[in-house]
Amino acid sequence: MITLRSVRKSYGDEVRIGPLNIEIPKAGITSLIGPNGAGKSTTLLMIGRLLNMDEGQIRVANMDVARSRSNDIAKILTILRQENHFITRLTVRQLVGFGRFPYSRGRLTKEDEAIISKYIGFFELTDLEHRFLDELSGGQRQRAYVAMVLCQETEYVLLDEPLNNLDIARSVQMMEHLRRAANELGRTILMVLHDINFAARYSDRICAMKNGQIAAFGTVEDIMKPDLLSDIFETKIEIIKGPYGKIAVY
Amino acid sequence: MSTLDIGLATNASGSLRARTTGAFRTRRDERRYWMLLILFIGVGLLATLGLILYKNPVPVDSPSFIPVVKRRLTAVVAMFIAALCHSFSTVAFQSVTSNRIITPSLLGYESLYSFIQTSVLFFFGAAALVKFTGTGAFFLQVALMIALSLILFGWLLSGKYGNLHLMLLIGIIIGAGLNAVSGFMRRVLSPSEFDLLQARLIGSVNNADAEYFPIVIPLVLVTVLCLYLLSRKLNVLSLGKDVSTAFGVNYQANIILVLVLIAVLMSVSTTLVGPMTFFGFLVALLSYQAAPTYDHRYVLPMAFAIGFCMLTTAYLLLYHVFRAQTVVSVIIELFGGIAFLIVILRKRSL
Numbered sequence: 001m002i003t004l005r006s007v008r009k010s011y012g013d014e015v016r017i018g019p020l021n022i023e024i025p026k027a028g029i030t031s032l033i034g035p036n037g038a039g040k041s042t043t044l045l046m047i048g049r050l051l052n053m054d055e056g057q058i059r060v061a062n063m064d065v066a067r068s069r070s071n072d073i074a075k076i077l078t079i080l081r082q083e084n085h086f087i088t089r090l091t092v093r094q095l096v097g098f099g100r101f102p103y104s105r106g107r108l109t110k111e112d113e114a115i116i117s118k119y120i121g122f123f124e125l126t127d128l129e130h131r132f133l134d135e136l137s138g139g140q141r142q143r144a145y146v147a148m149v150l151c152q153e154t155e156y157v158l159l160d161e162p163l164n165n166l167d168i169a170r171s172v173q174m175m176e177h178l179r180r181a182a183n184e185l186g187r188t189i190l191m192v193l194h195d196i197n198f199a200a201r202y203s204d205r206i207c208a209m210k211n212g213q214i215a216a217f218g219t220v221e222d223i224m225k226p227d228l229l230s231d232i233f234e235t236k237i238e239i240i241k242g243p244y245g246k247i248a249v250y
Numbered sequence: 251m252s253t254l255d256i257g258l259a260t261n262a263s264g265s266l267r268a269r270t271t272g273a274f275r276t277r278r279d280e281r282r283y284w285m286l287l288i289l290f291i292g293v294g295l296l297a298t299l300g301l302i303l304y305k306n307p308v309p310v311d312s313p314s315f316i317p318v319v320k321r322r323l324t325a326v327v328a329m330f331i332a333a334l335c336h337s338f339s340t341v342a343f344q345s346v347t348s349n350r351i352i353t354p355s356l357l358g359y360e361s362l363y364s365f366i367q368t369s370v371l372f373f374f375g376a377a378a379l380v381k382f383t384g385t386g387a388f389f390l391q392v393a394l395m396i397a398l399s400l401i402l403f404g405w406l407l408s409g410k411y412g413n414l415h416l417m418l419l420i421g422i423i424i425g426a427g428l429n430a431v432s433g434f435m436r437r438v439l440s441p442s443e444f445d446l447l448q449a450r451l452i453g454s455v456n457n458a459d460a461e462y463f464p465i466v467i468p469l470v471l472v473t474v475l476c477l478y479l480l481s482r483k484l485n486v487l488s489l490g491k492d493v494s495t496a497f498g499v500n501y502q503a504n505i506i507l508v509l510v511l512i513a514v515l516m517s518v519s520t521t522l523v524g525p526m527t528f529f530g531f532l533v534a535l536l537s538y539q540a541a542p543t544y545d546h547r548y549v550l551p552m553a554f555a556i557g558f559c560m561l562t563t564a565y566l567l568l569y570h571v572f573r574a575q576t577v578v579s580v581i582i583e584l585f586g587g588i589a590f591l592i593v594i595l596r597k598r599s600l
């Protein structure tokens with residue numbers, strides 16, 4: 001469970017985020033949606049301890065994110081942002097292997113190697129595992145990074161816009177992988193998404209934010225309502241029934 | 251879980267070889283690495299022998315051999331130290347800043363060095379500059395440089411706006427400011443004084459004084475060892491702040507630690523042999539080509555081997571073979587500068 005209690009963060013006088021109070025249950029995929037500047041990424045980064053909050057408390061699996069040892073948190077929670085420096089002369093397998101760092105401190109054991117192989121297979125990167133990162137397409141590189149954070153084998157996985165810059169096929173493929181990670185590996189995934197329809201199709205829960213506040217939190221059924229979404233995005237949004245569930249039309 | 255296991259089984263049977271995560275992509279890369287490392291060390295050692303023995307009028311078994319080669323030995327030890335300092339500090343610096351076109355010289359060590367030298371001459375005269383050597387002056391300069399960098403790191407990295415790039419920018423501005431002030435002071439010097447100063451401001455291993463070695467050598471070796479032991483952390487730090495933090499590495503503390511080690515190496519080297527702006531850059535650039543891996547445990551020794559080989563060979567050729575007493579660092583800067591431009595222009599290989 002991820003628990004936020006009166007979490008606040010302000011950027012100058014204009015932009016204020018919070019107070020945020022929310023309990024995100026364990027297991028499944030939760031998507032954070034909302035207009036630009038709503039505070040989605042900020043919230044995600046604060047949970048992932050990449051950004052300090054001004055006030056409040058965040059607990060993940062009963063650990064205080066701001067006060068626990070970073071290395072202990074790294075065994076229960078991981079976070080991936082959309083932009084990453086990439087190093088030259090780093091192969092996919094070496095990158096995924098970095099995910100074992102919290103456990104092995106860079107000295108990979110036999111068990112680590114087996115785990116690395118497992119996640120490379122899981123993300124269908126086996127044929128590419130000895131390619132350098134700069135020899136991959138954007139979608140493949142994104143998959144390699146996600147494989148790296150899953151290889152960390154943390155219960156909680158936070159992803160900041162994992163579909164950024166991916167085409168439709170790559171986006172669907174990424175979401176299928178994440179869905180399987182949630183179902184088969186029992187991971188709790190929390191991610192920021194821009195596309196409501198991707199969120200509706202693949203998430204268990206949706207948390208909608210607006211103006212630094214949590215506007216709504218619930219199952220996909222609860223959130224996919226025309227009035228609610230129109231209000232959050234300040235755009236006329238209709239909901240129609242599609243073959244895979246509800247679709248937002250705007 | 252069952253579907254996952256089936257997927258793995260087919261993958262495993264598809265490629266029966268043991269799948270491991272080495273530092274190199276292929277065995278061939280690894281073999282090439284070791285061959286190049288041995289080659290560079292070998293050439294470096296040969297050049298060292300050449301530097302000591304070539305055109306040495308005294309035979310090796312003569313009792314006066316040791317005193318005669320003492321001056322040459324001093325130069326060789328200075329090359330060893332300069333190569334060690336520049337290679338390790340530049341590679342580590344480029345990794346923690348995730349930028350392969352900068353060198354730690356940007357933090358203003360060389361400007362501070364030339365500022366100190368110029369102001370001694372400007373305020374106290376030529377006699378004072380000639381006397382401004384010895385352990386006291388040496389450690390005063392090293393201490394000043396380390397202090398400058400500690401202030402920079404402490405102020406700019408630990409604050410609320412802790413930002414590596416802001417720190418670099420301020421370092422460059424401080425360097426430019428110091429250069430401007432020393433440039434102004436140099437303008438009012440007499441030509442003979444200027445000549446005296448100029449010899450100090452161009453890096454040369456012949457500037458080195460064996461008097462400092464008993465303290466400098468252990469200091470440099472311990473610092474280098476610390477950096478080498480941090481290799482695995484450097485690998486993670488080069489992935490950037492966010493990824494390092496996600497892996498539970500305390501980014502801020504580790505960056506400051508690495509920068510302090512770099513500051514020690516750069517200060518010692520600059521004070522010992524003078525400024526060598528592009529040397530570290532050139533060495534780092536070549537070592538990335540010769541060591542096709544991200545792993546600092548392999549890149550760092552390669553960088554040192556290349557640096558040592560480059561310095562000894564260059565001095566041997568220029569001093570003893572071509573009899574051109576041109577200052578070697580001018581040549582190294584020339585090649586370094588050209589390599590720098592090539593890298594900038596071919597941005598793909600950054």
